[in-house]
Amino acid sequence: MAVPVFQQFKVGMYVLKQRLSGRKRYPLVLMLEPLFRCNLACAGCGKIDYPNAILNRRLTPQECWEAAEECGAPIVAIPGGEPLIHKDIGEIVEGLVKRRKFVSLCTNALLLEKKLSLFKPSPYLFFSVHLDGLKEHHDKAVCQDGVFDKAIKAIKAAQEAGFQVNVNATIFDGYPAVELADFLDYATDMGVGITISPGFAYERAPDQEHFLNRAKTKNFFRDVFRIGKERGRKWNLSHSALYLDFIAGNQEYRCTPWGMPTRNVFGWQRPCYLLGEGYAKTYTELMETTDWDSYGTGRYEKCADCMAHCGYEPTAAVDAMANPIKAFFTALRGVRTEGPMAPEIDLSRQRKAVDVHEKLVKTELDKLDAA
Numbered sequence: 001m002a003v004p005v006f007q008q009f010k011v012g013m014y015v016l017k018q019r020l021s022g023r024k025r026y027p028l029v030l031m032l033e034p035l036f037r038c039n040l041a042c043a044g045c046g047k048i049d050y051p052n053a054i055l056n057r058r059l060t061p062q063e064c065w066e067a068a069e070e071c072g073a074p075i076v077a078i079p080g081g082e083p084l085i086h087k088d089i090g091e092i093v094e095g096l097v098k099r100r101k102f103v104s105l106c107t108n109a110l111l112l113e114k115k116l117s118l119f120k121p122s123p124y125l126f127f128s129v130h131l132d133g134l135k136e137h138h139d140k141a142v143c144q145d146g147v148f149d150k151a152i153k154a155i156k157a158a159q160e161a162g163f164q165v166n167v168n169a170t171i172f173d174g175y176p177a178v179e180l181a182d183f184l185d186y187a188t189d190m191g192v193g194i195t196i197s198p199g200f201a202y203e204r205a206p207d208q209e210h211f212l213n214r215a216k217t218k219n220f221f222r223d224v225f226r227i228g229k230e231r232g233r234k235w236n237l238s239h240s241a242l243y244l245d246f247i248a249g250n251q252e253y254r255c256t257p258w259g260m261p262t263r264n265v266f267g268w269q270r271p272c273y274l275l276g277e278g279y280a281k282t283y284t285e286l287m288e289t290t291d292w293d294s295y296g297t298g299r300y301e302k303c304a305d306c307m308a309h310c311g312y313e314p315t316a317a318v319d320a321m322a323n324p325i326k327a328f329f330t331a332l333r334g335v336r337t338e339g340p341m342a343p344e345i346d347l348s349r350q351r352k353a354v355d356v357h358e359k360l361v362k363t364e365l366d367k368l369d370a371a
Helices: 007-019 060-069 089-098 111-118 134-141 147-160 176-192 213-229 241-247 283-289 307-324 324-333 359-370
Strands: 029-032 075-078 101-106 123-132 164-171 191-197 263-264 267-271 276-282
Touching: 007 307, 029 060, 029 307, 060 089, 060 263, 060 283, 075 089, 075 134, 089 101, 089 111, 111 147, 111 164, 134 147, 147 164, 147 176, 164 176, 164 283, 176 191, 176 213, 191 307, 213 241, 241 307, 267 283, 276 283, 276 359, 307 324
Parallel strands: 029 075, 029 263, 075 101, 101 123, 123 164, 164 191
Antiparallel strands: 263 267, 267 276
């Protein structure tokens, strides 16, 4: 796997400490969104559909550092929006690295080359560049020509400057398995780690026709991993073996939404990074007042098709710690691409989706007006 051994060790020790202390719910990754604004408008994104008054808001460096300390997760992922738009992003990252947090700065890379001087190479920092595939596919996904070439140029510049670089790909329906395999070959040959995840069905995304359901997700990734085996490739995938086995239909998991809590300009988001159903003022309030059992596949309609890594990678990590022999042999043999799949979660008792977006936006706008 592409996760550095140093990071694996520190995160593993953190998980062991939580288990020994008897904590059942603890964070692995803080999803820290210092802003929502972006310099792209991708068809599958549901994160930028806000009025300008909200898109113009920013978390301060101090708010970001306090969130990391309050949460305590060993890893901080900084998505957005586009974080490099934030005028204080260099200061934010520097403060997190000083606190010995592993920082994944997520970016579309349009500004990366220009902003590299704001950062210093560190074993605690890596850039996670959004790439949904090779040139034609990626530029189509982000609805703008030329983005792929700019991203590749920026990745190479960051590598030459001594930075660690990953790429992250969001997968939607209609993506040929052989084309994703070609992209994984390309990214591996570039020497970057790779994160892949089925696209979450954002209810407000402009494109509602190309989200994968769970059955399609499992069959698609079996096809992709089968191609990899036929080619004899070992891709630099930044995932646990058990999560990869899960998206190929071989593990029966429930999501762990508290494993990657989100702090953004509204507060601490319930219940997860992908689904905004309300906000808490503090991390403690989020953990103690959220009805966790009312969310997840089989429990809530909005979660029905989700197999995203932000919900299920923490589940796989906990499973690996509880069942190290299973995790070892899964990593040793690779993802199983043939045979029966694990039972699917029953959706017959899930509660209906509730539209809360407009209400939440109005609440935040009212707060801004009153300030």
